[in-house]
Amino acid sequence: MAFISTKNLKGDIFGGITAGIVALPLALAFGIQAFGGIDDPAASSMGALAGLIGATMLGFFASLFGGTHSQISGPTGPMTVITAALISGVWASHQSFEAVLISMSLAGLLCGLFQIIFGILKIGKYVRYIPYPVLSGFMSGIGIIIILQQIYPLIGLKSPVLVVDMITQLPDKIASGVSLTALLLGLGTIAVIYLFPLITKKIPSTLVALIVMTVVALFCNMDEKLLIGSIPAGLPMPFFAKEGLSLQGLDWAEILKASVIPGLTLAGLGSIDTLLTSVVADNITKTHHNSNRELIGQGIGNMVSGLFCGIAGAGATMRTVVNVKSGGRTQISGMVHSILLFAILLGLGSFVRYVPLSVLAGILITVGWGIIDFKGFKDLLKIPKADAVVLIIVFLLTVFVDLLTAVGIGMVIACVLFMKRASDLVEGGYSSSEMTNFDKESPWNDEGGIPEEMKHRIYIQRLNGPIFFGTITKFQNVMNDVPDTAKIVIIRMRLVSFMDQSGLYAMETAIKDMQERGVMVLMTIIQPQPMYMLTKMKLIPELLPEEHTFKTFEDCTEFLKKLNN
DSSP states (O other): OOOOOOTTHHHHHHHHHHHHHHHHHHHHHHHHHHTTTOOSTTHHHHHHHHHHHHHHHHHHHHHHHOSOTTOOEEOOHHHHHHHHHHHHHHHHHHOOHHHHHHHHHHHHHHHHHHHHHHHHTTOGGGGGGSOHHHHHHHHHHHHHHHHHHHHHHHTTOOOOSSHHHHHHSHHHHHHTOOOHHHHHHHHHHHHHHHHGGGTOSSSOHHHHHHHHHHHHHHTTTOOGGGBOOOOOOSOOOOGGGOTTOOOTTOOHHHHHHHHHHHHHHHHHHHHHHHHHHHHHHHHHHTOOOOHHHHHHHHHHHHHHHHHTTOOOOEEOHHHHHHHHHTTOOSHHHHHHHHHHHHHHHHHOHHHHTTOBHHHHHHHHHHHHHHHSOHHHHHTTTTSOHHHHHHHHHHHHHHHHTOHHHHHHHHHHHHHHHHHHHHHHHHHTTOOGGGSSBOOOSSOOGGGTTSOGGGGGGEEEEEOBSOBOTTTHHHHHHHHHTOOTTOSEEEEEOTTOOOBOHHHHHHHHHHHHHHHHTTOEEEEEOOOHHHHHHHHHTTIIIIISOGGGEESSHHHHHHHHHHHHO
16 A cells, blocks of 8 residues: 555545545445345345445545555446356355355455455566457447346336347236336436536536436335335444344355355456546546556455445446545545445445435436447547447447446457458558557657747657557547647658557547647647548547648648748
8 A cells, every 4th residue: 555645635635525425326226226126125225225225334444545646546347247146046056145145245255355466476567458449339238238127116116137038028018017206206317417518517417316306206106116116324334244144054165166156246347447546537637547556456455345245346447537526535534435435335325215216216326328329429420441340249248248248259250350460561562660659759860840949848759550449548648748848749650550449539539638728739640440440430620620631741840831931
């Protein structure tokens, strides 16, 4: 554990409190979703408690021991989907809450153990090699699963476990009768979440929706089965010392066997989810996280969460952004977020029981909608065909098969296609040494014509080789090194022979960031494929005007001379 600075204490406290307020309804909703496959009235209250414990324990210990200063951790959509599959499978086999809680705890402990091993083996750096189409299809598939799952509680019904059943059984379920009250409350929740920010963004809209719709529900005389129900208040206990939880007569070998693969899946998925959020935090705060220490911190947090019957989680992007925007900059903010949730956990049970399940469903539907990568689907006809194929395959496998298979097959396909591209480049005369070299120091021979009086305002970024999923981390790093004194940045693309979807989006982000700082971006392009893709994606001319792109550096120099006059 590194030294934690208290220089930003006020900002960290305010950021942590704000993030905790945002996390509360999400922790309840994700917990209930995880237990959604159990056909028992007590499942909702147990799920809500598991979600709160997960957010509290993981959030505190991941912040304390992790390597991302402003990260907020807790239950997330992808992790909850895995946990829900585990719980529904164990319940179907054993019809026992004891078996469910123990398998969930073991999966959380194994998840944390695997993540600690990942961190010790320094596996964190390899996350950058996951192509954008794989992540896009994967996250969009999870978003669809969440939405499909929550349509049922939105109309006052119990959701099936399998996605195919969710789709095929929906017409019959609707025909058998829905709760109009539940539906109106759920739709009202969605409306508040999207419309309230038009009034003010200082108060989290999810919390407003939760409170307002719960108050409305008090006057609707709703059936008890449509509400969360009371959750136990007080200090959480480890699963082996939990009151009323009998460990006798359980088939431990079978439960452990059922928990190993979900534990490994949770570890892999949580590591990816967390480190992507760490990158987002870095981009906002202009800091650099320690990937391997972050994995160890996440592992410790998930082990503690599993020990106390909380659901496993990961770094949460929305909550992390809220924390940063509210002033959080150090680990203290994540710890404050957890302390707030812990205080709520100690005395919340009597109030949470009145929250309608359809209100939480409305919250999760907005979460699922936000996870879907609409940009990736919108650009399907513009990006390289190979990337489009990978995205669609991963998306379909995620929705209709399982998450681990989707990522595994997606990575295999992406690697095979990349090897084909690399082979084509080598056969075309490009050496392999050009693949990952982004040089920003050595001037090229044609750069001598820049007006002398402009040189102190110009920064030249020389890119040497394809920009693809394996090199975008280094590309992002060198683009972040552009000095604040630069007023004109020239991106030299002469040796960039290829750009995939990951590279295109990384380039788009880099240009937007510089333009927001008031920097004029110029680009020299020779290779046909990057020019074609930048034009097809409309980065040229919508983001970068055509007059700011040049076929040769000499043309760029003439533009600078005119600009100087």
